[in-house]
Amino acid sequence: MKSYIIVVALAFGILGHSQSLNDFFTKSDAFFKSNVKSGKVDYKGIKSNPEALNELLSIAEGISVSTSDTKNYQAFWINAYNLSVIKGLVNKYPTTSPLDHDGFFDKTTYSLGGKQITLNDIENKLLRAKFNDARFHFVLVCGALGCPPIINSAYKPSTLDAQMQAQTVKALNGDFLRVNTKKERVEVSEIMKWYKEDFVTNGQSEIDFINTYREDKIPSNFKLSYFPYNWTINEQ
Incomplete structure (x- = not known):
């Protein structure tokens, strides 16, 4: 009987986790x-x-998910991040930028996944x-116009890879960079400066990374620089 109770309890626990x-x-x-x-984002609404x-x-606070369940x-955590950014800006609204509020990213904590955690x-x-x-850099949206645009749907496990791929392709074929063919120069978002180590893995250059997702390839001899980040709130 004891074994039966344990099995039933575990089954309900797994089911409850899945449902949540x-x-x-x-x-x-x-x-x-x-x-x-x-x-x-419609922050005012x-x-x-x-x-x-x-x-x-509130739902997110009680969810626990393992890294092995990739x-x-x-x-x-991508959705939790984007929702928490919105929550942080709604709490401060009306506001013009997340940077107007000290500690917005590194001090303010949220109750998520059983943790008290910052963005x-x-x-x-x-x-x-x-x-x-x-590709995380193209789906985590910091609440500013300099970020890749937030999508109007949730990231879901069954479609996650396709969604991350689509957002990366969209950014690197759009406003995330500016190409000047005559001057043989490409300017990219400061995200690629702040997190450079993420874009130059396995011996590739930043231009190599960009060309992985870009339709109109950038010649490897182009000089790369960074344009200033726009921290204005991404408000409707």
């Missing part, structure tokens, strides 16, 4: 569809009606430090 995680992805998807348009966001973060883990820790300790994938 699926609920988080489903409700996150609905939230982004309702509040994000063309890469911009969320401020006036914060119930859906607060419910999502796709669920990555999808959960920087999600990005650097839970994702970048555990997985060698520079």
Whole structure:
């Protein structure tokens, strides 16, 4: 009888975890569809009606997912990061930039996944430090116009790789860089300066990384520089 009880308890625990995680992805998807348009967030609307966001973060607080469950883990923390950035800006709204608020990324903590954690820790300790994938920089959205645009859907384990690929391709074929053919020069977002080590792995250059995703390839002899980051809030 004792063995039966243990098995049933474990089964309910696994089922409950799965249901909570699926609920988080489903409700996150609905939230982004309702509040994000063309890469911009309706902070004013969320401020006036914060119930859906607060419910999502409450669900996220009780979720625990292992790094070995890679796709669920990555999808959960990417969404948790983007939702927490929105929460942080909604709490300060009206505002013009996340940098107007001291400690926005490295001091303010959120209750997520059973942890009290900052935005920087999600990005650097839970994702970048555990997985060698520079595409995180194109799906983690810091609430500013200089970031790659936020999408109006949740990142889900079943579609995560395709979503990360699509956002990276979109950024590197769009506003993330500026090519001057006459001067043989390419300017890229300062993200590639701040996190250079992520883009030059396995002996590749930054231009090699860019060309992996870019349709119109950049010649390897082009000089690379960085343009200033736009920290203005990504508001509708």
